[in-house]
Amino acid sequence: MKRVVILCVWLFSVVAGHAQLSLDECRRLARENYPEIRQYDLVHQTEQYNLSNAARAWIPQIAFSAQATWQTDAPNFPKELTGMLAQQGLEIPGLRKDQYKVALELNQTIWDGGKSVADKRIARAEAAEQKTMTDVDLYELEGRVDDLYFGILLLDERIAQTNLTLNLLRSN
Structure with a gap:
């Protein structure tokens, strides 16, 4: 009887394991559906806009x-x-x-004392900072996904352990 219960639990875990998502797949889905991911496009567009404004300093x-x-x-x-x-x-x-x-x-600007070059550097640095802040937010998201994923796995194992204990108590 014990062998049958262990075999059933093992088969259940194998079948349930194929139906579950992997951690990497959960992370990928969270990244794709997280609204913060749109920040990358906005940061890029803002950077291009600021760079084009800095380049216009030399236009008459x-x-x-x-x-x-x-x-x-x-x-x-x-x-x-x-x-x-x-x-x-x-x-x-x-x-x-x-x-x-x-x-x-x-x-017509003849000499700007390096202002347009400095403006371009500032635009690139601000864009890099905003991208880094978005990366930090996404790493926090991955941490939350990891916590949820392993929490669910832990709950599944506790349920399986509780079922085993109930079966053992019933058999006794």
Whole structure:
């Protein structure tokens, strides 16, 4: 009778062992379905964006602006002065009430003192730090998966041991 019970338990554990997932497969599934794994893509996109911004420091920049104003009162020369100048053949009008201004500005960085290179280094270092932080989170996830996996195995063995004890008590 003892041999039959041991054989049944052994067959049950072999069949149950094939139905169970391996630890590596559990880790892989946890990594694939963990939302934190998307951080790697976001970190990469942020790094590329910051690097492209640092590279744009050398691109010429053009600015265009226009302005039109109308004054209700504009300064003029005194009538005595304009009359005196008019007698000598000079006519100097005062300022007009409407004024216009147009500007086109071109800026080109010639020397930035190494700022763009430093910005690129900073972008790469920040991306590496964020990737490392994500790695740490994933290692913590693997630790939790390991704890759950071995906890389940321990519970299975306790159940099997309890069943063996119950069978032994029934046989006695």
